Amino acid sequence: MADADVRIPVSPAGQVLCAGANYRRHLVQMRFAAERRHGSALSDDDLVAESTSFVEGLAERGLPFVFAGLPGALSGARDDVILHGPGVEHDWELELAVVIGRPAWRVSREHAMDHVAGYTISNDISTRDVMDRPNFPMTDFLATKVRPTFFPTGPYLVPRQFVADPYDLRITLKVNGETMQDESTADMIFGIDRLVEHASSLIELRPGDLLLTGSPAGNAAHHGGRWLRPGDVMEGSITGLGVQRNRCVAPPD
Template identity: 35%
Template sequence: MTKLATYRRGGEIRIGIVHGPDDRLFDLAAAAGRAGDGAHPFGSMLDLIDAGPAGLDRARRLFDDRGRDEDLSAELRDVELLAPVPEPRQMRDGMSFETHIRQSGRGAMHLAAGDDAEARARIDAEPLPPLADVYRQMPIYYITNRLIVRGPNTTVRWPRYSRVMDYELEFGIFLSRTGTDISASAARDHVFGYTIFNDFSARDQQMREMAGRLGPAKGKSFDGANVLGPWIVTPDEIGDPYDLAMTARVNGETRCTNRTRDMLFSFEEIIAHMSRDETLFAGEFIGSGTVGNGCGLETGRFLEHGDEIELEVERIGVLRNRVERQN
């Protein structure tokens, strides 16, 4: 198995296998119907996840048997690609990259200083703060809004209450199984696949509200803020998930190049921590947190009206979106 996508065609939401040079979608439900399989798990990506390894095996066999039937595939350009799971069962996002954590602290001070050039110069003259011990003691994460997910090629509307809009280059996993107290050694079997995550952020709002020691809330919760895609890639096609190139581009200009290898905790360790005395459910999404230099808060270069953002992760693909201010 390789890439699995959710898409809209002719008003209907379908799931399919991405094939060719990532430009065609094989309709799993239609293929199952042609094969006389009326009780198939291909109504949605969550149905396929819930079907477990047997569901993926059925999808593989269908593609092997029917993949050459031209009318069972659609051109990617002729459909609307959606988030691979348009409504995850839960969304949790981490703080897993040391460089991002340390540089974001400086970025927050820059935002607080505003246009005060002297204050900003004093901030830059100081060395980066050390990483707080808690980040090495346990994976740090928050639960975000699973109901505001959007997919690739969508336009994200800038929240009216914010003047500072930012992108965040992340990747993440969907869980394949439900479980509690999952050991790190067993956690790899709970990974259904990998995707890209753009955690759009209203930075000025985030800075204000997190001074209250809760959040993020409206800094990251507005319609379209959580963007996933372009599809899910199953683990057998990823290889080592901790040695993938990550790139962010804005209007075609490269803003960040980095790799996944610098995570403070692996996804397996994160799953083990999250599942302590708490059930994690198949179909949940877990984000890696932002890679070092993967957002404007670190570099001082935020988004403008009409900017087009491309987040690319090796072996997964490219997630493209546009941001626009609202009147």
């Protein structure tokens, strides 16, 4: 079994959608860091409180943020991740991924889960130092997220009926054995039903499409800018969905 060729458990021709900023602790960390960069004079405790209040307000009044990925970036749960340039600040984002089972166009939140076939694991590799365009911060997702091999996915597609509670799963990402992300899906801001409702209000979802539900706290910047390097091994797991193990390698000459 160690030599098995573990393929992507969904069609590589399907659509890929990603929810951004969808975990409370992660968004608090992002808000805290952004305010510090912009010169906030608040104490750490006060800035955490302000950031937490901002996130809770978003959860109550905001809409999900969903952007498009590209299926050409998909790779398998045992494949190497090639750290293509430009940029060197390669980061991890382990996520619970929803697999669409029935066409969904403008479905209500109440009926959204009827269109979910099951769940798998995806790691949305992102190169942070090319994300900002001049005068347009955090806008260049094409340069940042969709290079070949940057979406390790799998190993399994677990049918929805075999996941008793998708909000009681543990997401864990280790790099060379060191835990970087370890969070419950209970920390989601917008649930799967809200994400499917919102995404289907904008585009038609089709069987086999992937909808990533967001990454929890613990990205590289939170660990002192410990970016991925050739030779690193990422091990990602989500309760009941298996384990993916991907080695990072330098791009070929």
